[in-house]
Amino acid sequence: MGNALSCKPKKDSIGNGLVSRSKRISKSQRMSEEELLHRQALAMAIQQHQLSQRFEGSMSRRIGGSTSSRRHTTISDSFTNGRQQVPILLDNVETKKLVLVHGEGFGAWCWYKTISMLEEAGLHPVAVDLTASGIDNTDAKAVTSLEDYAKPLLNYLDNLQEDEKVILVGHSCGGASISYALEHYPIKIAKAVFLTATMVLDGQRPFDIFADELASAEAFMQEAQFLLYGNGRDKPPTGLMFDKQQLKGLYFNQSPLKDIALATVSMKPTSLAPIMEKLHLTKENYGSVRKYYIQTLEDRMLSPDIQEKLVRENPPDGVYKIKGSDHCPFFSKPQSLNKILLEITQI
Numbered sequence: 001m002g003n004a005l006s007c008k009p010k011k012d013s014i015g016n017g018l019v020s021r022s023k024r025i026s027k028s029q030r031m032s033e034e035e036l037l038h039r040q041a042l043a044m045a046i047q048q049h050q051l052s053q054r055f056e057g058s059m060s061r062r063i064g065g066s067t068s069s070r071r072h073t074t075i076s077d078s079f080t081n082g083r084q085q086v087p088i089l090l091d092n093v094e095t096k097k098l099v100l101v102h103g104e105g106f107g108a109w110c111w112y113k114t115i116s117m118l119e120e121a122g123l124h125p126v127a128v129d130l131t132a133s134g135i136d137n138t139d140a141k142a143v144t145s146l147e148d149y150a151k152p153l154l155n156y157l158d159n160l161q162e163d164e165k166v167i168l169v170g171h172s173c174g175g176a177s178i179s180y181a182l183e184h185y186p187i188k189i190a191k192a193v194f195l196t197a198t199m200v201l202d203g204q205r206p207f208d209i210f211a212d213e214l215a216s217a218e219a220f221m222q223e224a225q226f227l228l229y230g231n232g233r234d235k236p237p238t239g240l241m242f243d244k245q246q247l248k249g250l251y252f253n254q255s256p257l258k259d260i261a262l263a264t265v266s267m268k269p270t271s272l273a274p275i276m277e278k279l280h281l282t283k284e285n286y287g288s289v290r291k292y293y294i295q296t297l298e299d300r301m302l303s304p305d306i307q308e309k310l311v312r313e314n315p316p317d318g319v320y321k322i323k324g325s326d327h328c329p330f331f332s333k334p335q336s337l338n339k340i341l342l343e344i345t346q347i
Helices: 021-051 108-120 151-158 174-184 217-221 244-250 257-266 304-313 334-346
Strands: 072-075 097-101 124-128 166-171 189-195 290-296 318-322
Touching: 097 108, 097 151, 097 174, 108 124, 108 257, 108 334, 124 151, 151 174, 166 174, 166 334, 174 189, 189 334, 244 257, 290 304, 290 334, 318 334
Parallel strands: 072 318, 097 124, 097 166, 166 189, 189 290, 290 318
Antiparallel strands: none
């Protein structure tokens, strides 16, 4: 949401308006590399769609030590040779199950790094595809409410054992989905983690979180270049979809190229109805669950200033900050994100 980041033009090293043969070859090589990258991403996407259906981690390993909770924590990638430096003790945690809820346009596939790291630590991550997302084939225009959109998450919570609890992790507009779940299933949720997410107040729409950066809803609705009209141009828009350059500028300004390629072939249109719906949240339900917010300090989709405003207006039990992360820390700073999730699990 917002304007795409414009790229700085590269300087032409060839004088007098001439383009050398070597430069033509270089351009051709870049095109070939990009095609290869997209082919690799397609293969990865297929693998991650399969991964999205794996609900239970089979690996369980105890690592000695403990951590203490802190209200404000800033994290950077402090891992050596790919090994975790976070001592954890999982024997006495309230739950080992984390439910990972993607944001707009994404799917369960986006959590593939996080799933692997959490499983390695002995936790049991679950990544769900919300309606019309990931491998769910529902047409985005058929999603007419937040309840429709969050139905797979609600069904999952509804099917939990009576005494079973989970930790919800919601990314971006997935914050609205987990807020809705907190209101309806508070006794099944041990903690909620808002990952650079829309942490709304009672009576607020997810869209309102972006209002300061996007201007009014009316102005936003006139930006037809990324709006989709599933019911015809004479009807209100039903969804939105950014192009590749907009995605890269807004979401992935710090992410690896392979993850960007994976995202550009895997992301789907976002249904508008869920982000335009006001949430009804009560102290008795939503307010009864502990909440934690993870801020990303290089975020161009939900700016650090907006994230600060969210935690001021709706104070969580803890705030974490990830240095050098764009809007998608599961791609740009996966180790830092994993470290925070492990700490929150033990609080």
